[in-house]
Amino acid sequence: MTELLARPVIYEVNTTTWLNGLSRAAGRTVTLGDVPAAAWDAITRPGIDAVWLMGVWERSKVGLTLVDESIRESFEQALPDLHDDDVVGSPYCVRRYVVEEALGGPEGLAAARSALADRGVLLVLDYVPNHVAPDHPWVLETPEAFVRGDLEDLAADPKAWLAVGDQIIARGRDPYFPPWPDVLQLNAFSTAARAAAVRTLSDIADQCDGIRCDMAMLPTNDVFAKTWGDRVGPAPAEDFWPTVLPALRALHPGTVLIAEAYWDLEWELQQQGFDYCYDKRLYDRVIGLDPSAVRDHLSAAVDYQNHLMRFLENHDEPRVANELPNDAERAAAVVLATLPGATLWQEGQFEGRRTRPPVFLRRAPDEPIDHELAAWYDELVFTIAAEQVRTGTWTLAEPYGWPDNHSHRNLLAWSWTPARGRRYLIVVNLSATPSQARVPLPWSDLRGRSHQLTELLNKQTYHREGDELAAEGLFVSLPPWHHHLFAIE
Secondary structure, eight states: OOTTTTSOEEEEEEHHHHHHHHHHHHTSOOOGGGOOHHHHHHHSOTTOOEEEEEOOEEEOHHHHHTOOHHHHHHHHHHOTTOOGGGBOOOTTSEEEEEEOGGGTHHHHHHHHHHHHHHTTOEEEEEEOSSEEOTTOTHHHHOGGGBOBOOHHHHHHOTTTEEEETTEEEEBOOOTTSOOOTTOEEBOTTSHHHHHHHHHHHHHHHTTOSEEEETTTTTTSHHHHHHHHGGGGOSOOSSOHHHHHHHHHHHHOTTOEEEEOOOTTOHHHHHHTTOSEEEOHHHHHHHHTTOHHHHHHHHTSOHHHHTTEEEESOOTTSOOHHHHSOHHHHHHHHHHHHTSSSEEEEETTTTTTOOOOOOTTBSOOOOOOOOHHHHHHHHHHHHHHHHTTTTOSEEEEOOOBOBTTBOGGGGEEEEEEEOSSSOEEEEEEEOSSSOEEEEEOOOOTTOTTSEEEEEETTTOOEEEEEHHHHHHHOEEEEEOTTOEEEEEEO
């Protein structure tokens, strides 16, 4: 993997709602096999390294009948003019790991992968290790792969168990919330479930370049034991992912593996074989506009950070346009876009969309586009890629202030030092307060000459003396939510 692809920029697309929007615009049914070139171009804009087509696998109609009323209420909240055919089921209630025929089937996915490859962009797909739909073939073919109960269990807690034919099988769950009503729990301790995981992951890897593993911490030995206790017996000697992933890597060594991870298990999952793990802690701190907490988080070892995936929204999180004012969103986006690790953007984020459609729906509401915001995001993503800002060595800076001015605490700063060429300095005021500071620079060769600092997003230039930069750092004064993205000659 090249250094750039070691820090990929990934664009998440809700495949079903995206194709539905294209179909309505074209006046015909558009599938993955015949997406117009302009539509591919729009989601592979310069600076995007991979597209995550979320939700391509066959959804379960049986699972849809089990969804509770509270979830159904969310459909009309997101789509006031909801029609019956807008509800197609959850992409995480997988009936089979085969591309939905309505989306173009396996041939359509192959055409989509080819279209992306023609643009130098990788394809990422989903895998759900914790559960499957009630009508998944494994229920009949491999019943030992599930957490199983009996009629007493069903009678005692019908929300936690489901009768499927003559079997009683646990509904999927995590240790902190009630069971999901529409899915069946795989037994991560069973040899059969682990073997099925290897086969499924290998089949998915045949069709894409990267796999995003849903709720990847749930099948780990510690979490699974905490969730199910004596019900599943003692944990195997080897954990789930160290059993499964080496077998996958033997067949597909180049597949990029992404873990949806929570509960501070990112480091553990990295050690178990994942290339990138969700950085939910950073998300919470950035959305909370807490620069001190963000700085503390970024003080972790760079090798750890190189394997985190940063985001401001995804299909599970609220739209950032509803969470932050416009200027604050831009400041937060500069933070996310210039850190080590992977970067995740979501379809609609650049345009300022505010509605997060439930994943059960095939249609998203029409919303006005914030053209100014979209142009700004395009320039940000393009500039960072074109300048190759995120190459070389990343260094966190510690802005400092004065006894009568503590506003430096609002500022976040770091630099990138490539092996050759221009260096880069990023400073962000993550607050509603005008803030000033000196930013120490990590470069020992500044003295004895003048240096030009160029703002990459507005092309303004400044000249500063190297002796001052080396001795005291760069003086910055930023209005609320403003930032510097400097190239230093």
